[in-house]
Amino acid sequence: MSASAEIQLIAVIVSVSCALPGVFLVMRKMSMMSDSITHTILLGIVIAFFVTHDLRSPILIVGAALMGVITVWLTEILVKSRLVSEDSAIGIVFPLLFSIAIILITRYAGTVHLDTDSVLLGELAFAPFERMIVRGVDIGAKAIYTSGVLLLINLILLIVFYKECKIATFDPMLAAVLGFSPTLIHYGLMSVVSLTAVGAFEAVGSVLVVAFMIGPPVTAYLLTDNLSLMLLFSAGFAALSGVLGYQLATFLDVSIAGSMALTTGLLFAIVFVFAPHRGLISALLRKRKQRREFAGYTLLTHIWHHEGKPEEREENAVATIGKHLRWDEKKLRRTLTPLKANGKVAVVDGVIKITSKGREDYRQFVEQLLS
Amino acid sequence: MEKLFAIFTDYTFQTVALGSALLGLISGVLGSFAVLRRQSLLGDGVSHAALPGVVMAFLLTGIKNTEILLLGALLTGLLATFFIMGIVRHSRIKFDSALALVMSVFFGLGLVLLTYSQKLPNANQAGLNRFIYGQASTLLQRDIVLMGVCGFVLLLFVVLFWKEFKLFSFDPEFAASLGFSTGKLNVLPSFLIVLAIIIGLQTVGVVLMSAMLIAPAVAARQWSHRLWLMVCLAAIFGALSGVIGTLLSSSYAGLPTGPVIVVCVTLIAALSLLVAPRRGILHRIYLRRKTRAYIESEGGGVS
Missing domain, CATH: 1.10.10.10 (Winged helix-like DNA-binding domain superfamily/Winged helix DNA-binding domain)
Incomplete structure (x- = not known):
């Protein structure tokens, strides 16, 4: 496979696996939580690195995902104290954890090869350089497999727990009565979001993960009222912005992740203006x-x-x-x-x-x- | 002690500390309104949306002048706010989703423009990305003057429109029924908040600016139920953490100023949540104990 085909494949896989949990974030009015989590996973990575001293260790991913859940938990403690509104709680917790991460990185910069640029901004263009080699045979870029596993996990969880997620999202009371713990599903979803953010940020950077998590679902939300259709449309828009974003990036010779996010925004703008029933023009x-x-x-x-x-x-x-x-x-x-x-x-x-x-x-x- | 004195008389320290204190003061005052209006995260959105403005201003003018770059940031920041409000008004998408979408797309645009500018033949573009993380230590005296002037104008607006801001923060429907122009008065505070964010960008950067806006206000909210007292306290907390943060980061090597300021201001907020009289968590626990003891002394209680 050529490098450009590989990059596009990774772009599509990453953006689709972000869009799937994103649908639930949008429907649960928790979009900004994705912004919070994508920043705080940096602290998880840094702390896990101090424990393992190995940038390739899978513990880093575990640490990052754990930090995502801790972020959600801290935010909820603040909200539950009823002293702070939800948006303020989000806005206090994640800058604090992010600041601690940056202080740690700066203070031990000499020993850590971890710079904030690569975490915040990411670079997809370098993905094909890291190869997956099995028994001496090159079977494609490593990122295809790591992001593929991520997409597979998201798909399996979505199919298995579709009914539970749906009820807990739209009628948490009913879910509780029926015996599904909405809290459990909430934290399960948040773990998936953190895991997806960790898996995606290497390729696209943490700020733009937000674009892929929220952009396609919001676009799909303007077109349908049906949850399964919304998931399908989101995946479609995500894949489309992956491919179109890459084409735009090679055409202009600019950041791939940035132009993917831009494409997501453009697709949204088109749908926002022209959508039947809910579009700007028809309204x-x-x-x-x-x-x-x-x-x-x-x-x-x-x-x-x-x-x-x-x-x-x-x-x-x-x-x-x-x-x-x-x-x-x-x-x-x-x-x-x-x-x-x-x-x-x-x-x-x-x-x-x-x-x-x-x-x-x-x-x-x-x-x-x-x- | 002598070392401390040496730091305080240091010219660079004075400049940076003054800048951080000014920023803390301004963001404390305007953050109070953002928090009360439940628009805390607008700061986060606007500060991300400022990136394409900074780069575009540089691409168009070719000058790396703080005033011009900040003007670009202000324009895209306002444009993003306008988009967010427009999406919420004309569709069924909620504020938080619109915010997350617009800010990340604008940031993506900023990255596209940044990588585009890096290909240009002149090497002058280096350092544009200091707006992403903020670099308080690069503050110059003229930046302080700019901050001072903008801050003065912002505070003047707050004083002039005090009554209207108060009314709109707590009861916009009542304000509309009194005949205030809802459109204009709703936009004005948002405009001022955007301006305050832009001023803070080069000190603490895109990511951390939202903490500067929210944390002092949340801390101040715990100590008072009166708006003027809350705003004053927020200004004091903001300014104080600016100075303390600068002091800490210049006394120990390898402590970046922006993040240290944010940690300070969050600690103040956490402390306030714990110990504030009447509202604080510790006071609540004390009250609960007292009530339980009283009930038990009257012969009741849960065994």
Whole structure:
């Protein structure tokens, strides 16, 4: 496999394995917890390194994942004391742990080959240099296998505990009644998030893990109400931004992880603007349609109210009705034209008259309002 | 003692300590409003979003001048805030998800621009990434002047709009019913908070700025129920940890200033949570004991 194909494969695997737990983070309103965890795993790595003195030891991953869970636990202690709101609790805990990590690294910089740049920013372009060699045969980049294992773990856990996660996310009370501990599922999910963050940060850096965890699920959330579909769409968007991000990065010769995050943002922007039903355009169109419909009924009400009365010629005339409704020329024309075209009103001798069709339509509207 | 005196009279120490104290003061005051308005994490988001602004300002002007770079940071910081508010307003996505998305995407854009700028032939771009981690020790006297001027303007705004800020932090609906322009007054505090974050970037960096905003305010909140007292205390706590942090990091080798300041300010917050009168955790335990003793003395209690 060529280096560029390998990098794209790693990018896709990493971003899909981030997006899957991310769906639950978004649905549980815990998106910012991912930001917190991705920073504090640095402390876990540093402490585990002081214990093992080996940068390749798997203990580092265990330490990092453990630190992620500790972060969640500390934050929850603060929230449960009811002295601090949830967002403030997150904002106090992770900078503290991160600061301690940076102090440790700076103080023992001479002995540790660990720089904050590689943790915070990551570099995917170097991934193909580390090979996986089995019995002397090169079977691909090492990162393909490490991230592949990560994706496999996430997929298996998701399939096995799908029902439990779903209930605990949307109705924790029901979950508790049915005998699934929501707390257990909560910490289980947080362990998965920490583990995924550890597995992903080598490739993409800790800040951008947040983009891959939150970006695709939020994008999918604009398209569907179904959890399984949302998971599927998230995985799709994640894979797409992995490939497109890599292409953009090679085209501009810039950071791969950065341009992957940027692509995630662009995909979101496109969906945010153009999504059916929940997109910006369709929301604005819907609002405009409702505004016009309402203006139409306002006009009908006014005409109905004054028809057959002595002041009709003044109140309901095309030339003067605008003054009484306090509408300008443009709004009156915009409202009147479709009403005339649909045959709901007719203009007789300069006065607007309501037709039998308009009468029927208006009656239905009022009934619907009162029902 | 003499060593301590030598540190205090050192010119570099004076500059850095003054800068950190100013930053602590400003972020303490504005952080109080951020915490009360439940927008604590906005600081985290905005400080990440400042990165593309810094790099873009450099790419466009080619000058590595603090004022220009910070202006770029301010623009993208505000743009990110605008995006976050817009996403929350026009879709069903919640504030926290919008924040996480926008900040990480902006940071990604910043990285793209940073790696792009590193390819440019002139080598002038080195040091742009000090905005990621912050480097208090590189503070110059003119940076302090800039911080002082911005800080003065910010504090002036807070004093002028004190009544409105107070009203909006606690009861925005009531404020709207009194006829205050909700749109403008909702944006103003956010704008001031963004400005305060940008000022702090080069001292403590992107990641740690959110602690400077939140921790002094959380600490101060425990000691008082009055807003003016809370804001004053937050300013004092912030400034104090700025000075202590600088002192510690200049007395021991290999202690980076920004993180040490953050550890100091968090310790103050933790201490306040523990020992504050009436609200503190220790006081609560004492109250519980007292009540139990009272109930038992009356012949009740759980055996």
